[in-house]
Amino acid sequence: MGSVCRRDWQKKYVGRSRVALKPRTTEQVSELLRYCSSRRLAVVPQGGNTGLVGGSVPVFDEVVISTAAMNRVLHFDEVSGALVAQAGCVLQSLDEFVGQRGFMMPLDLGAKGSCQIGGNVSTGAGGLRLLRYGSLHGSVLGLEVVLPEPLVPTPAPLPRAGAGAGDGLGSGVGGKGSGGDGRVLDLLRTLRKDNTGYDLKQLFIGAEGTLGIVTAVAIQCAPRPASVQVALLACPSFAAVTATLAAARRRLGEVLSAVEFLDTAASTLTTAHLDGVRNPLVAETAGGGVNGGGWGEATGGGGEVTRGSAWSPASSGASGGPFYVLVETHGSDEEHDRQKMERFLEAVMSDGCVADGTLASSEAQAAAIWRLREGIAEALARRGAVYKYDVSLPTSGMYDMVEALRGRLAAGGFGPEAGVAVVGYGHIGDGNLHLNVSAPRYDDVLLGLIEPYVYEFVASRNGSISAEHGIGLMKAGALSYSKGPVAVQLMRAIKAAVDPGGIMNPYKLLPRI
Ligand code: FAD
Ligand code: MLT
Ligand code: ZN
Numbered sequence: 326m327g328s329v330c331r332r333d334w335q336k337k338y339v340g341r342s343r344v345a346l347k348p349r350t351t352e353q354v355s356e357l358l359r360y361c362s363s364r365r366l367a368v369v370p371q372g373g374n375t376g377l378v379g380g381s382v383p384v385f386d387e388v389v390i391s392t393a394a395m396n397r398v399l400h401f402d403e404v405s406g407a408l409v410a411q412a413g414c415v416l417q418s419l420d421e422f423v424g425q426r427g428f429m430m431p432l433d434l435g436a437k438g439s440c441q442i443g444g445n446v447s448t449g450a451g452g453l454r455l456l457r458y459g460s461l462h463g464s465v466l467g468l469e470v471v472l473p474e475p476l477v478p479t480p481a482p483l484p485r486a487g488a489g490a491g492d493g494l495g496s497g498v499g500g501k502g503s504g505g506d507g508r509v510l511d512l513l514r515t516l517r518k519d520n521t522g523y524d525l526k527q528l529f530i531g532a533e534g535t536l537g538i539v540t541a542v543a544i545q546c547a548p549r550p551a552s553v554q555v556a557l558l559a560c561p562s563f564a565a566v567t568a569t570l571a572a573a574r575r576r577l578g579e580v581l582s583a584v585e586f587l588d589t590a591a592s593t594l595t596t597a598h599l600d601g602v603r604n605p606l607v608a609e610t611a612g613g614g615v616n617g618g619g620w621g622e623a624t625g626g627g628g629e630v631t632r633g634s635a636w637s638p639a640s641s642g643a644s645g646g647p648f649y650v651l652v653e654t655h656g657s658d659e660e661h662d663r664q665k666m667e668r669f670l671e672a673v674m675s676d677g678c679v680a681d682g683t684l685a686s687s688e689a690q691a692a693a694i695w696r697l698r699e700g701i702a703e704a705l706a707r708r709g710a711v712y713k714y715d716v717s718l719p720t721s722g723m724y725d726m727v728e729a730l731r732g733r734l735a736a737g738g739f740g741p742e743a744g745v746a747v748v749g750y751g752h753i754g755d756g757n758l759h760l761n762v763s764a765p766r767y768d769d770v771l772l773g774l775i776e777p778y779v780y781e782f783v784a785s786r787n788g789s790i791s792a793e794h795g796i797g798l799m800k801a802g803a804l805s806y807s808k809g810p811v812a813v814q815l816m817r818a819i820k821a822a823v824d825p826g827g828i829m830n831p832y833k834l835l836p837r838i
Contacts, residue, residue: 330389333382334375334436335706335713337767338798340383342369347394351540354471355509357390358538362474367828370534372444373415375436377702377713378797380448380533384832390538392443398422399541400515406546407466407515412443412539428546431464435699443539449531451793453699456754457582457655458547461530467514467543468526472536473824475508515543528819533795534830536823550582550655554666555691558673559606559681560648563724568678569650570720570753576669580662582655584754588727589647591701591750594763598704602696605683606649650679650753651698701750705763708746712762712772714779717789720756724749726782727760730775734762737774745771757792780806796834804836 330345332338348354361368367387374381383389392413400409406428410419417437420430432445434452444450446461446468458464512526529539560566570584587595592604603609652669656662666684673679685691705711718726727749739745744765751759760779764771780790784806790796796804804813817835820827 330371330374330391331382333377333379335377335711337711338379338382338384340369341386342383342389343386345371345389345391347391349394351469351471351509354390354395354538354540357388358471358473361388361828362826365826365828367831368473368538369830370443370447370538372413372441372447373436373439374444375440376444376448376797377715377794378791378799380795380797380830380833381444384798387831392441392538392540395443395540396441401426402515403427405515405517406548407543408546409467409513409515409541409543410442411541412446413441416440416442416445423546424549427549429549431458431545431547432461435702442542442544446530446539446542447532447534448795449793451752451755451757453585453752454583454653454655455752455793456584461544462527464545465526465530465542466516466545467512468510468529468539469513469541470510470529470537470539472508472510473826473828475825509540510537513541513543517545528823531795533797533834535820535834536829550657552654552656552659552662553582553688553691554654554656554662555685555694556652556666556670557604557606557683557685557694557697558650558652558670558679560650560678561680563648564721565678566648566650566724566753567721568676569652569673572673572676572678573652573669573754576672577652577654577665580654580656580665581652581754583651583653583752585651585698585751586753587649587651587698587701587750588724588748589649590746590748592649592697594708594746594748595697595700595704598707599696599700602700602704603693604649604697605690605694606681649697651694698750701748701759705748705761708763709744710764710767712764712775713794714760714775714790715751715792715794716758716760716779716783717756717792718758718783718786719788720753722786723753723756723758726758726779729782730760730762730779733778734771734774737770739764739768739771739774752793755792777803777806783807798833801832801834802836804834 331340331342346357348357369383369387369389371381371389371391395411395413398410403426408423416430419442423430432450432452433454434450446465449461451460529536558569560569566586573581573584596603654662654666670682685694727747731747734740734745734747746763748761748763749758751757762775780803783790790800790803790807820835
């Protein structure tokens with residue numbers, strides 16, 4: 326087995342598995358789970374392996390079951406837009422497939438070229454347009470899931486993460502089991518309405534492979550918009566960002582499809598590390614570099630209004646940033662949507678919420694703006710070590726978290742001079758902040774300053790320690806910051822009922838007892 330299946334996308338977590346299996350059919354998955362249940366072999370389901378919390382890779386020598394070869398579209402209803410696909414279909418391929426039929430996938434994310442629909446469902450991924458198209462808890466119509474065997478005699482205790490190398494369940498502890506059936510839970514319906522008791526499919530959305538293996542997904546696609554408008558705006562303060570969001574909701578209403586934000590640190594880092602990516606609101610330096618190319622607290626730049634844009638602010642020479650807001654609309658009438666967008670832009674300009682901006686006048690310009698936003702994760706990964714936090718917080722005070730951490734780290738000797746950048750960006754329209762600390766290398770003293778501080782901060786504001794990336798291995802020990810004891814107890818009871826042998830993705834999601 327190559328390191329591809331053993332190591333996560335960020336190259337932060339690595340296990341020691343020697344076995345990665347790639348079934349093609351549900352029956353093969355069922356056979357594999359039956360075998361693993363009977364031998365009490367621990368299993369890690371793996372999709373595109375783009376998860377950001379260490380959920381998709383083994384901790385020890387668990388058996389990796391990859392859905393990469395389960396990549397067939399099973400059915401598409403061109404009237405309703407209901408798509409049924411095997412779990413291993415890559416999100417972008419599905420979007421292209423339904424795109425040829427006038428539809429779009431209801432979710433989109435920067436990892437679309439590699440992540441799989443089964444992985445998206447299992448993480449409960451949010452993405453760039455949740456604001457408009459809702460979460461997977463609404464758009465998933467049905468699932469097919471292979472469950473582990475219900476009964477395993479005399480389960481042996483699980484080894485604890487960190488208890489020593491190569492002592493995982495994969496070595497076959499527990500002896501021979503009862504020989505179950507590798508149960509297939511068939512919930513693969515495409516109905517919009519099905520009010521027949523417990524909505525079991527919801528349990529598997531965001532279960533992170535701890536309850537079973539999703540083998541097929543039925544999902545509601547949306548009509549592909551005939552008209553798309555994308556603007557990038559520079560706001561002078563975070564209060565101006567939230568006022569711009571409120572204005573976008575009010576003035577763009579039913580056509581609004583995304584409101585994303587990034588701070589200057591995120592913009593600077595991304596343009597410095599990704600070839601060909603630039604912030605159109607920041608002037609290039611005379612030497613041809615972009616944004617100074619430095620780390621730490623970059624300046625906003627020259628604030629030039631983008632050429633070729635259909636809209637520009639009344640005043641020229643306004644400075645870019647320190648915050649950038651991406652606003653997108655999806656509609657059916659180009660002229661109507663353009664007018665709406667222009668009125669919105671005029672309003673936020675005259676209110677002083679927006680100091681500078683550009684409205685894409687071609688698909689290429691729109692894609693370039695999106696590339697700046699979507700490229701942040703990749704740029705961070707290229708720069709070095711990344712401590713990634715993905716939190717939900719009340720929107721108005723959300724950026725306090727970034728500023729507080731920046732101050733705390735600087736005071737502890739981990740400021741810009743130490744090569745540490747604290748970066749804030751995310752799905753502001755959904756109250757979701759991505760708080761990232763980029764450093765030259767992983768450092769336990771630095772980590773000690775970040776955790777549990779970040780989790781305590783989030784809990785003190787009634788936020789969530791995971792808005793969309795899930796819990797995985799990274800946050801299993803921190804679950805109680807967002808879930809009370811009764812909720813955790815119920816989660817454990819569900820896990821025990823569905824996976825009594827505890828073979829499904831051990832050490833992930835639930836805290837160790
Ligand atoms: P994997 O990483 O392979 O697995 C993720 C989890 O699901 C693991 O716990 C795994 O065990 C489990 N799993 C996978 N497949 C199955 C299955 N068939 N059955 C049961 N369990 C399974 N997330 C967002 O929410 N929003 C974003 O905007 C976003 N952007 C991203 C951008 C980049 C560049 C990257 C690298 C990641 C991003 N993510 C984002 C993280 C996101 O969770 C994943 O990209 C995606 O949802 C995971 O899909 P995957 O197929 O790669 O799953
Ligand atoms: C994003 O919104 O870009 C993704 O969730 C990835 C990340 O948080 O870096
Ligand atoms: Zn995100």
